[in-house]
Amino acid sequence: MKYDYIFAGLGLASMMIIVKMENEGILEGKNILVVEPNDKNANDRTWCFWEEGDGDWDQILTHKWSRAFYVDENVKIDCLNGSFYKMIESKNFYDFFRKTTRNCSLYWVKERVISFREENNSVIVQTAADNYEGAILFNSIFDIEELDSNKKFPLLQQNFVGWFIETDNNYFNPEEALFMDFSVSQKGNTRFMYVLPLSENKALFEYTLFSPDLLSFEEYELEIKEYLKKIGLENYNILAKEKGNIPMTTYPFWKKNSKLILNIGTAGGWTKASSGFTFSNVIRESQRVVDFLKRDAIDFKKFKVPTKFTFYDDLFVDVLYNDNSLGKVIFSSMFTKSDPNLILKFLDEKTTMFEDLQIIWSCPKKEFIKSFFRRLIK
Known part of the structure; x- marks a missing residue:
C-alpha cells in the first residue's frame, strides 16, 4: 500500500499539521501513516504561548493567566497588558488529536524509524519491522548529534526541570504567572525560574537555563528547593516532575528538505532559536504547510525562506x-x-x-x- 502522507514521529508539529489538514478538507480520500513507537497518551510535557483574547485552542487549555511578570532584583514588569499567557498539557492535545482524526483513514504503526529516503517519485521509510512507501513524508525525528558536531552554528540548550507542587494553604494567585524570574543566582549562565500557578494551592516551578551545557538532575532540583525556601514555601507536596531540553540554534534544517520530504518541528527548525518557544511557531508553520499542499506542484525545497x-x-x-x-x-x-x-x-x-x-x-x-x-x- 502506498500512503498519501507519512509522518515520521508524532510530536506537536505532526499533530498540528494533521489537524489543520483535516479541518481544511485535505485528508478526504487520503491515507495517512503515522510511524511512532510511543502511545502518546500520557501527560509528558506542557506548551505555553501568549495570545490576545479567545483562541482556537482554548477548548483544551489547562490554564491561562491575565498577568505574567518579568522579574529581577530591581524590577517586576507585567509583560501581557491585555493578552493572556496560555498553557496546554500534552495529554489534552493527544486526546484532542485522536478525537479530531477518528474518522480519518489514519494508520498508526508503533515502530521506530531507522531511515528514510526519496526514491522514484516516492518516499521510503524503513523501520526494524518493515518498509513503508508514501507520496509525501513529514519528518519530525530530531538528531541532536548532527548539531553537536557542527561548528558553524552554535548550539544553546534550553534545559529545565519542573516540579508541580501542592501547598496546604492558599499561597498563589492563579491569575498571575512569573514569566522569567532572574533574581536567582546566575552562576556564569543564563538562569531563571518560571512559575505558573494553576490554582490557589497548586503551581509549576521550573528551573531553566539557556546554556551550552546541561547540569545534573540533582542540581536543578536543589535550585528549586532553594527557591521555594527563599519565597517562604517549606511545606508542600510534589505532585509530579517534568524535565526537558529544547535546542536553540539557527542551524539551517530546511536545507535537508527535498522535493517530497519536509522536516518539521524541531527537526525542521521550527523552534524559536532565541527563546525556545515552539507552540506559536508551530501554529504558523503548520498553516504554511497546509497552504503549500494546496499548490498544484509540490517541492519542499522551496518551503523555507530565511527572514x-x-x-x-x-x-x-x-x-x-x-x-x-x-x-x-x-x-x-x-x-x-x-x-x-x-x-x-x-x-x-x-x-x-x-x-x-x-x-x-x-x-x-x-x-x-x-x-x-x-x-x-x-
Missing part, C-alpha cells in the same frame, strides 16, 4: 554561546527599556523594521556588534 528574524536569532544565540553570563543583562535591558508588548510581538516575528530597531537598540550593543562580525566571517 530577518533568522538573522536576529543567529546573533542572539552566538552572543550567549560565547558569553553565557550575558543573558540576564540582555533580558533586563530589553524589558526595562522597551514596551513588553513590543517584545512579545518581536518574539512572535510580527514587528516592522522600525519596531525591530527599538528592541535591538535596547540590547547591549558591543556584544551584538562583535557577534555580527563573527557570524559574517563564518
Whole structure:
C-alpha cells in the first residue's frame, strides 16, 4: 500500500499539521501513516504561548493567566497588558488529536524509524519491522548529534526541570504567572525560574537555563528547593516532575528538505532559536504547510525562506554561546527599556523594521556588534 502522507514521529508539529489538514478538507480520500513507537497518551510535557483574547485552542487549555511578570532584583514588569499567557498539557492535545482524526483513514504503526529516503517519485521509510512507501513524508525525528558536531552554528540548550507542587494553604494567585524570574543566582549562565500557578494551592516551578551545557538532575532540583525556601514555601507536596531540553540554534534544517520530504518541528527548525518557544511557531508553520499542499506542484525545497528574524536569532544565540553570563543583562535591558508588548510581538516575528530597531537598540550593543562580525566571517 502506498500512503498519501507519512509522518515520521508524532510530536506537536505532526499533530498540528494533521489537524489543520483535516479541518481544511485535505485528508478526504487520503491515507495517512503515522510511524511512532510511543502511545502518546500520557501527560509528558506542557506548551505555553501568549495570545490576545479567545483562541482556537482554548477548548483544551489547562490554564491561562491575565498577568505574567518579568522579574529581577530591581524590577517586576507585567509583560501581557491585555493578552493572556496560555498553557496546554500534552495529554489534552493527544486526546484532542485522536478525537479530531477518528474518522480519518489514519494508520498508526508503533515502530521506530531507522531511515528514510526519496526514491522514484516516492518516499521510503524503513523501520526494524518493515518498509513503508508514501507520496509525501513529514519528518519530525530530531538528531541532536548532527548539531553537536557542527561548528558553524552554535548550539544553546534550553534545559529545565519542573516540579508541580501542592501547598496546604492558599499561597498563589492563579491569575498571575512569573514569566522569567532572574533574581536567582546566575552562576556564569543564563538562569531563571518560571512559575505558573494553576490554582490557589497548586503551581509549576521550573528551573531553566539557556546554556551550552546541561547540569545534573540533582542540581536543578536543589535550585528549586532553594527557591521555594527563599519565597517562604517549606511545606508542600510534589505532585509530579517534568524535565526537558529544547535546542536553540539557527542551524539551517530546511536545507535537508527535498522535493517530497519536509522536516518539521524541531527537526525542521521550527523552534524559536532565541527563546525556545515552539507552540506559536508551530501554529504558523503548520498553516504554511497546509497552504503549500494546496499548490498544484509540490517541492519542499522551496518551503523555507530565511527572514530577518533568522538573522536576529543567529546573533542572539552566538552572543550567549560565547558569553553565557550575558543573558540576564540582555533580558533586563530589553524589558526595562522597551514596551513588553513590543517584545512579545518581536518574539512572535510580527514587528516592522522600525519596531525591530527599538528592541535591538535596547540590547547591549558591543556584544551584538562583535557577534555580527563573527557570524559574517563564518
